[in-house]
Amino acid sequence: MNIGIIGFGYWGPNLVRNFSATEGCRVTMVADLRPERLRTALGAYPSITITARAEDIIENTSIDAVVIATPVFTHFSLAKSAMQNGKHVLIEKPMAMSAIQAEELIHLSKKLGKVLMVDHTFLYTGAVQKMKELIENDTVGKIRYFDSTRINLGLFQPDVNVLWDLAPHDISILSYLINEKPLSVQATGISHTDNGIENIAYMTLHFSSGIIAHFNCSWTSPVKIRMLLIGGDKKMLVYNDMELTDKVKVYDTGYNHRTASGQNLSDEDRRKILVDYRVGDVYIPKLEGKEALSAMAQDFCNAISRGTEPLSGGTLGLSVVKILEASQVSIKNKGKEINL
Ligand SMILES: NC(=O)c1ccc[n+]([C@@H]2O[C@H](COP(=O)([O-])OP(=O)(O)OC[C@H]3O[C@@H](n4cnc5c(N)ncnc54)[C@H](O)[C@@H]3O)[C@@H](O)[C@H]2O)c1
The missing domain is CATH 3.40.50.720 (NAD(P)-binding Rossmann-like Domain)
Structure with a gap:
């Protein structure tokens, strides 16, 4: 060929x-x-x-x-x-x-x-392939949140803002890992140059299942961070792409909400949010090392x-572009929620 x-x-x-x-x-x-x-x-x-x-x-x-x-x-x-x-x-x-x-x-x-x-x-990295496996075999459980940070002193692009430049990585990872399309997007950002192209931006996606996904992108950070957190109701994943080897860690960490009950509780006690925490082991799965x-x-x-x-394929490419386009509308409307 x-x-x-x-x-x-x-x-x-x-x-x-x-x-x-x-x-x-x-x-x-x-x-x-x-x-x-x-x-x-x-x-x-x-x-x-x-x-x-x-x-x-x-x-x-x-x-x-x-x-x-x-x-x-x-x-x-x-x-x-x-x-x-x-x-x-x-x-x-x-x-x-x-x-x-x-x-x-x-x-x-x-x-x-x-x-x-x-x-x-990124879909082809050993890290994302491992996270897909851990989600599909139900190790992670029901996903509650996705939180990515992709910031560094990056090259300002002349034609697209920082979300268009950096967020495609994390949006494509999210779309690949969860089989659900977002309902709406909200985004805010700022441009520190004359051309109005945002160099710092924050985007949030909302899903009908209740998952929330947040993306923090910047070309103006003194430190380089490539960090993704995925919270499930059974396990939480931490993907730190700056690590040379141990990029993915699986935390046996969780939280459950309890409803306050009992006759002797004061009104104030009833209003308190009661959360049970679970902090267990952390393990590091072996990843495929191929480029x-x-x-x-x-x-x-x-x-x-x-x-x-x-x-x-093209369909994934399109869904990423749809989200980016809506995020741009939201940024220009001061973070207004835009339906997808
Ligand atoms: N997949 C990834 O991880 C990844 C990483 C970096 C960049 N990218 C993407 O790759 C693309 C290019 O980014 P880059 O950082 O290499 O940009 P760049 O500006 O460094 O390189 C682009 C090159 O294209 C050339 N060019 C522009 N118009 C052309 C034309 N009509 N015909 C022939 N050559 C032309 C320019 O002269 C330049 O050398 C972007 O879409 C970017 O988002 C992807």
């Missing part, structure tokens, strides 16, 4: 490296608008054809699949044109700038019979060559 990769900036090189190492795949072309990035690509992969024009890849009849690792505002037109030229397409997260665009891409992929996948890399991007590249190739359903 011949693969062309558009965009060789920060993330593109990781894609070239992983697709080059995937069995049955060959990266034959790389496109980037910047000549210095093309020189770097050629230096690392002398057999690759380089070009400044994405169309050279999209219109090349020897290319089977196109991988798009350019800024978000370019995803839609590049993906659309690639599919119209008979290519399977993998788009970097987030899939597109709007749900309408994402829906059009899904429609096109169905009509033309092409694979459309979005690189939600997530390599599993992602394999998933894309399998979807093309064997017709398998990818973990991270």
